[in-house]
Amino acid sequence: EQKVIIFPERTYNGIVNRLNRARFTAGHEIGHLVLHSHLNYIFYDIKDINKTDLDLELEADFFSASILMPFQHIKRIILLNGNIKHISAFFQVSEESAILRYLFVKKRLKNLNYKF
Numbered sequence: 001e002q003k004v005i006i007f008p009e010r011t012y013n014g015i016v017n018r019l020n021r022a023r024f025t026a027g028h029e030i031g032h033l034v035l036h037s038h039l040n041y042i043f044y045d046i047k048d049i050n051k052t053d054l055d056l057e058l059e060a061d062f063f064s065a066s067i068l069m070p071f072q073h074i075k076r077i078i079l080l081n082g083n084i085k086h087i088s089a090f091f092q093v094s095e096e097s098a099i100l101r102y103l104f105v106k107k108r109l110k111n112l113n114y115k116f
Contacts, residue, residue, distance in 0.1 A: 003037055005029045020094045024064050031063030032056070065101045068093055074105040078116070 007015065007025075015022035036056055069091045077086055087098035106116075 003033050005033070018094075020088070020092055020097075023068060024093055024097050027064030027068050028060045030067075031060035035059055035063060065097060065104070069098070069101045071105055071108075074101055075109060078102065078106055078109065079114070 015025055084098045084102055088095045
């Protein structure tokens with residue numbers, strides 16, 4: 001069975017004009033295909049989100065962040081005292097995405113008793 005990602009015009013235009021955001025959005029939608037295709041679920045608009053929708057959206061965000069900014073690479077950048085701008089530029093993601101991934105990886109490293 002073929003799966004299709006359809007973007008509303010406003011989303012498509014945003015993707016076209018902001019490459020970094022486009023990469024994350026594409027990864028997010030691929031995340032839905034990989035993680036949620038068994039649900040036969042169609043999500044239309046963030047305005048109508050409920051708890052189940054939010055969980056699915058967060059999972060797709062995490063998927064996208066994981067494929068675009070692999071844990072081991074972010075770990076190395078953190079241990080070498082790199083910053084958010086390094087992550088954003090190197091992985092070609094928005095600074096917002098880089099911040100969230102940086103914070104996630106740094107928290108995991110602290111839980112594993114890494115010293116900074």
